[in-house]
Amino acid sequence: MKTLRMTLVAAAAVMAAGAVSAQTTIRITHATPATSHYGVGTQAFCAELEKRSNARFKCQIQPNTGDERASIEGVQLGSLDATNTSTGPVSNFVPEVGIVDIPFLFRDYAHARGVLDGPIGQELLARFTSKGLIALAWTENGFRHMTNSRRAVVKPEDVRGLKVRTMQNPVHIQAFQSIGVQPTPMAFSELFTALQQGVVDGQENPIPVILSSKFSQVQKHLSLTGHVYSPAVLLLSPAVWNKLNDADKAMFREAARVAAAAQRKKVNDDEASGIAQLRAEGVEVVTNVDGNAFRAAMAPVFADFAKKYGADNIKRIQDFR
Ligand code: EAX
Numbered sequence: 001m002k003t004l005r006m007t008l009v010a011a012a013a014v015m016a017a018g019a020v021s022a023q024t025t026i027r028i029t030h031a032t033p034a035t036s037h038y039g040v041g042t043q044a045f046c047a048e049l050e051k052r053s054n055a056r057f058k059c060q061i062q063p064n065t066g067d068e069r070a071s072i073e074g075v076q077l078g079s080l081d082a083t084n085t086s087t088g089p090v091s092n093f094v095p096e097v098g099i100v101d102i103p104f105l106f107r108d109y110a111h112a113r114g115v116l117d118g119p120i121g122q123e124l125l126a127r128f129t130s131k132g133l134i135a136l137a138w139t140e141n142g143f144r145h146m147t148n149s150r151r152a153v154v155k156p157e158d159v160r161g162l163k164v165r166t167m168q169n170p171v172h173i174q175a176f177q178s179i180g181v182q183p184t185p186m187a188f189s190e191l192f193t194a195l196q197q198g199v200v201d202g203q204e205n206p207i208p209v210i211l212s213s214k215f216s217q218v219q220k221h222l223s224l225t226g227h228v229y230s231p232a233v234l235l236l237s238p239a240v241w242n243k244l245n246d247a248d249k250a251m252f253r254e255a256a257r258v259a260a261a262a263q264r265k266k267v268n269d270d271e272a273s274g275i276a277q278l279r280a281e282g283v284e285v286v287t288n289v290d291g292n293a294f295r296a297a298m299a300p301v302f303a304d305f306a307k308k309y310g311a312d313n314i315k316r317i318q319d320f321r
Helices: 002-019 037-052 068-077 095-101 109-117 119-126 170-178 188-196 207-212 246-280 291-309 311-319
Strands: 024-029 057-062 082-086 134-138 142-148 163-166 182-185 202-206 221-230 232-236 284-286
Touching: 024 037, 037 057, 037 082, 037 207, 037 232, 037 246, 068 082, 068 232, 095 119, 095 170, 095 221, 095 291, 095 311, 109 119, 109 134, 109 246, 119 134, 134 246, 142 207, 142 246, 163 170, 163 188, 170 182, 170 221, 170 291, 188 202, 202 207, 202 221, 207 246, 221 291, 232 246, 246 284, 291 311
Parallel strands: 024 057, 024 082, 163 182, 163 202, 221 284
Antiparallel strands: 082 232, 134 232, 142 202, 142 221
């Protein structure tokens, strides 16, 4: 009798354990510090996912991973579950997405966010799938500005001869070459040291990145060129996606949209306070950049971009209201 009771108790315990649904850990990376706009967006994604799934899904966030290209490769291969990345290296995996990296394409944040959240941006997200990447939503990096350790930059001639680090992005590399810059493409993880050691004279990044990565410690001059809007995207591995039921897929997409809103708010906040903070950190800020001169200097490559991505596709983005 005692044995039977013990067996029943053990069976009940096993059933109770089985009733606690299995928990899945989502390992997710982003290149910048946890305090950055990517950290805010990624934490928002993970909190929303855990809340909506009653903790069936929990994240393990790895900030400061630096090498976005390596993270995208990991998500594609399934060795990493997700990453919140700029589009810098993306066109190496999904070539047609390079259209969003064209300098001076987006007028302002409202234009960029409207295009990306609308039909054009959603069509582009769908292009990732056939390349082994699930693009859940556009998050945001921001409008990029130039910094360097050598001199104030007001017009294109001022950047001639500077060694400037760029992302591993063919569109950016071609655009910078067109204005006489020696572009040095490298992973973000190597950038601070390269600036510190003078391997490169300058770089270009949005204010939120310049702030959170403390570039004021290694860069004297900031010029508000705003030469290109840098989208970001939340990518999930098909190895995770293909195990989800339809309800959980919708939940992941909704959590990514919550992340985008939080990340964009942090970008707004950094944009509002960042210039004053950088000045306080000793950075000389040029606000009267000759934007028209930069556009004119880059004009020859715009013809190449129109050939590569379709003049109609570019015009469709420019005309979006
Ligand atoms: O996405 O590589 C870069 O300059 C990116 O802007 C940075 O990794 C944040």
